[in-house]
Amino acid sequence: MISKKVDTMDMINIKINGIPCQAPAGSTILEAAHASGIAIPTLCYLKEINAIGACRICVVEVKGAKTLVPACVHPISEGMEIFTNTKRVHDARRTNLKLILSTHRQECLSCDRNGHCELQNLCYEYAVDSNMAFEGEKIQYEIDDSAVHMQRDNTKCIMCRRCTAVCNVAEGVGCIGVSGRGFTAKIGSSFGEKLAESKCIHCGQCIIACPTGALSEKDDTSKVWEAIADPDKYVIVQTAPSVRAGLGEEFLMDIGENVEGKMVTALRMLGFDAVFDTDWAADLTIMEEATELLHRIQNGGTMPMFTSCCPGWIKFCETFYPEFIPNLSTCKSPQSMFGAMAKSYYAKKMDIDPNNIVVVSVMPCTAKKFEITRDDMSGAGEGLRDVDISITTRELSKMIRRAGLLFNILPESEFDAPLGIASGAGHIFGASGGVMEAALRTAAEVITGKSLGAVEFKEVRGAHGIKEATYDIGGTPVRVCVLSGAANARTLLEDIKAGKRQYDFIEVMACPGGCVNGGGQPFQPSVVRNFSSVSSMRAEALYGEDASMELRKSHENPAIKQVYEEYLEAPGSDIAHHLLHTSYVDRSEK
């Protein structure tokens, strides 16, 4: 825990429910109450993203105030007396909940959010039942399932605007907003266009921001069940680094618990023919990307070079900054590299017809569902999509539940070889700064030819916005920058265009904090998100695993060495290019 040293001068005396307490000046009532052990319910508030006081669930009584005040945004002042649990407060919250329910499609039993719905939980806490809803008009919105990765059901939307705020504030995309007035106000894209027609980058941050079932990923688990049930198919599963750092939360484990072993067991029990690790492909990505970077540096290529692992970032760049497309690394993401290798190298090695191989990826990400549909993603040959089905961490947990696997008491087991062997560098891909650090570990040794003493590049770690550092690699200073949250990319790209910043290598992840906080990760309610850094806690799981390993550099991974020896020849070779690199399109027209 980080304890913030606070000057006593900065402390303010208040009373909450009659109990005197102190809180730092500038705190909101919500924060001050939380620090004093009192949780005030919220629906629309998301720290640093959405502080608009719109849902009025957090209203409290303040002595002297004419009306109730919203705790989420109302600052405390000296001597303030706050009452969080009076009848007046409870009545107001209950009526508010009844009003929200009155226009809400209540299909809670089968709703994607059942059990994770903040509205459902509040209705339970405040004993508000569906038959208490007010009679009257309901608007039957059509479900927008146009996009490949998610759907919007506005009949479950409570207009909290967490989705629009995260899309604007964290992602700098703004493809959704409010239209209409009064009761007919709704969230959607401009001029009524469908999400698929909008500039959405598929990051899915809106889904994990949504307190109800209005937003959900497209459920592709039935396709996976079907593939597993098909005796003619050889079904390979790969799991991204961050999945093991989040999956446990679905089974009530602590945030940040690494459940790799149980996850592998569960996947095997689900019936996958081979259980592999995307981290192996992450090591492969490092080999290709570090080589590409060195090649660009040594041959005067387009600089700076941007990482290309994140499909949300790729779509962002293609849509809003196509002029930077030449700066994007041509490397496919680890997910797609894995698929291409599974259907070529592995198929050949195991003598399986690649047409019968189904590659399933489990990702912390919804944009991966889009990535697998991109052009130039069939490395193993025409008609052989690198990845056939991409599901999220949440979808995997649904499969585990349906299969009746008691996840918490499953034994641990290891990934299959060889596509399941990964280095520590591959594991840390899931955290913002991880790709950069992994690349630096390899690039430094490839250039200098010497083994590194220290392998940790801690300056690029952490969940905060834009991080930068300069490393001396074999006498060449390499200026690096790491950022997450696409809105930060907008700031950075504008600065680069204006000549205010210069770098050689830049890692961009669309989700704040990187893949550990991806749009496909388990839901954490705002009561958790507002008071702890979920992404940092999950990242710790990955850095912890890396630190505990002997093998921490991609180029030292024996399985990687083996694949170059047996199949790919060398990083950046023709065959490597054919299988592992891709191309981009200018999407700025639309």
Place this chain on the structure above:
Amino acid sequence: MDKITNRDMLEKARSKSRQEVESSRCRILICAGTGCLAGGSGEIYKRMCQLVADNPNIEVHFGDGIAHGDGDIAVHKSGCHGFCEMGPLMRIEPMGILYTKVKPENCDEIFHRTIEKGEIIRELLFKQDGREYQRQEDIPFYKKQTRNVLKNCGHIDAEHISEYLATGGYKALEKVLFEMTPDEVIKEISESELRGRGGGGFSTGYKWTQVARQKEKIRYIVCNGDEGDPGAFMDRSVMEGDPHKMLEGMMIAAYAVRAQEGYIYVRAEYPLAIERLKKAISQAEECGLLGDNILGTDFSFRIHINRGAGAFVCGEGSALTASIEGNRGMPRVKPPRTVEQGLFAKPTVLNNVETFANVPMIIQEGAKWFKSIGTEKSPGTKAFALTGSVKHTGLIEVPMGTTLREIIYDIGGGIKGDGTFKAVQIGGPSGGCLTEQHMDIGLDFDSLKKIGAMIGSGGLVVMDNHTCMVEVARFFMNFTQNESCGKCVPCREGTKRMLDILERIVSGRGKLEDLDMLEELAGMITDTALCGLGKSAALPVMSTLKFFRNEYEEHVIDKRCASHTCSAMKRYIISPDRCKGCSKCARNCPAGAISGKVKEPFVIDPDKCIRCGACESACAFGAIHIEW
């Protein structure tokens, strides 16, 4: 006009303007307010100009036989006189003749008889209780008013700055720039106890004080001209009829709080106000009264116009500033207040049109003078838009503390037609209703608050016994729900459910529990809504429930609307003794609600009947009648 760069030049410009105005011994002022323009005053203006141009050498006879030669007749478009009921209006000076309901075809007669010969055309004069009124000032509608803010409206040509200068315009600005420090200006305004005319009644002086003491040096003056209450048009009339008065007020505010830029937010439905303001601003800029180094001092100020797209909620301060900034017009939570972080997150003075228009007079005449008008806690006058079931609708201005009785009977001439007074809705959709029992309460900010109403921006809708109070509540709730920005739950969902209930009641499907639910929702919305619009949204329902609960109960229990307004409550009945059984009514009924055997009396099924009246008009025997 030449650029005015010092005090002397301003005074010279003023006396030149005055001479110009006085030199034409006959001024024909044709009201070009929105109401009269709609009534055809544009045509009248053109015709009068044509007549003057065609008859260059005619002699003008007025009063004691003063005769003048050519060039002496000036035809002008004036702002709104307020007596809109009687428009189009034409005022002829120096006699102060007011012709009412003038038509273009009257122009020739007016010119040849009144202008040429000094005769009065009696048919065009206003008549009340058997008396004819030749002079505008004698008409009871005007006589009982105290027109300070509206003084120039209808009397000057709003499209020429010289007309405003001729009335002593910009003297207050001159006074503050050369004789007062900014702090002295704020002190004067504070002492006058001027309160915001936009609805809240917040102290203007205190607002200015708060802005003046902010650390941030970039400050803004914003004028709220987004008059959105149904039936209210006070601010429009000022903007159309005397725009410079308001601009001068804004300039004084800017000097007082050291602001550099000002914005006027006007709804786009006021095209004429926008046009006149644009003209006023450009003329003020041209002659150096706006821009850099005004009158040679180091005070610089610019004013921009922003057109609102007609959202009622944009009259709320933070929604208004958001709209100017180019964002969706939605209120935000406070604090920070507008005085701390208003437009572009800078300290902002946000006052409405009428408030700014009061400022030059206070500076000129002094706080003491201002406090001598009105009541102790609400000094000054207030403009009201008087509409509804009153004989003389229009725009009026009275001292604060004037009673409803004086307004309705003395100024408004009483209830129209055969109706009897029932209630007044004051403050529009954010206000409440006043009844017979409130007739003699002096209207001011505090007295109204006490009885659960508010002065609002000044809309006064008079209702008689033909008005259904439940329907009134439904109307305003429908308005508020449509105009809700949709941000907070209580307003977005709560007013919708209140509207649902009210719709049920007026359509005859109400239950007694609905009344309790209305009260529960009203209380909760008032207590939890985010902005002023939401917090006051339930007021019309609460006050009608309080004073006219019996009407609600009649609708719910007896399914009866005593005012014969709610059509769902009416019943078409076939009198068996008159019905010949011809079946014509059944054949004309679009809802298939009428049945019967030929040659026997037919019957109407009230559940199927859609109350269109087709049967009644089809019946040749007068056998169908309405029961309420």
